[in-house]
Amino acid sequence: MWPFAKAAADPVIRLFTPARAGACAAIHAASFHRGWSAQEIASLAAEPSVLAHVALDSQEKTALGFSLARHAGAEAEILTIVVDRARQGRGLGRALLQTQLDGLEALGVSETFLEVEAENAAALTLYRKLGFEQVGERKAYYAKPGAPAAAALILRRKA
Ligand SMILES: CC(C)(COP(=O)(O)OP(=O)(O)OC[C@H]1O[C@@H](n2cnc3c(N)ncnc32)[C@H](O)[C@@H]1OP(=O)(O)O)[C@@H](O)C(=O)NCCC(=O)NCCS
Numbered sequence: 001m002w003p004f005a006k007a008a009a010d011p012v013i014r015l016f017t018p019a020r021a022g023a024c025a026a027i028h029a030a031s032f033h034r035g036w037s038a039q040e041i042a043s044l045a046a047e048p049s050v051l052a053h054v055a056l057d058s059q060e061k062t063a064l065g066f067s068l069a070r071h072a073g074a075e076a077e078i079l080t081i082v083v084d085r086a087r088q089g090r091g092l093g094r095a096l097l098q099t100q101l102d103g104l105e106a107l108g109v110s111e112t113f114l115e116v117e118a119e120n121a122a123a124l125t126l127y128r129k130l131g132f133e134q135v136g137e138r139k140a141y142y143a144k145p146g147a148p149a150a151a152a153l154i155l156r157r158k159a
Pocket of ligand 1: 031080092116120125129
């Protein structure tokens, strides 16, 4: 096979393993004001109530994004979802979130919640396209240096 064909192959989504924690922490830190350390991500992902997936390049060498969700009975919460900044806008976030939602449904989850900054257009578009609807709002929730605090929206998706 031509190497070009292989390089162009689609990313894959796999269950998270601790070996990916460092790369995931770097991806998280590049997108969030307060990043999570590799240790924090590994500890969270190791909790029995947490479902964690990682997006990898087609050769499964490089982490491109990850998502963590906590579930309890029929309810779950997306704790985080983030895609490498250089790979955003190419369908990876959608694939990651859909995989998480499918996995949660298989675990018996029928309602999934999440919290998102009201000004996060990319995330809001993704969530709405996958069936999330707003069920609450916390005004002035996210402090922003040098700018007014942004509202947090609470979204819910029913399976
Ligand atoms: C939110 C995030 C995970 C989305 O991942 P992504 O790979 O960029 O998103 P996708 O390419 O899968 O796009 C999903 C949908 O959102 C839309 N979208 C993507 N980026 C967008 C943007 N900047 N503005 C508006 N809509 C956007 C796309 O049109 C797409 O819809 P489609 O599938 O019908 O075309 C990614 O932008 C990210 O990591 N952001 C930083 C971290 C973050 O904010 N996480 C969410 C915290 S609540």
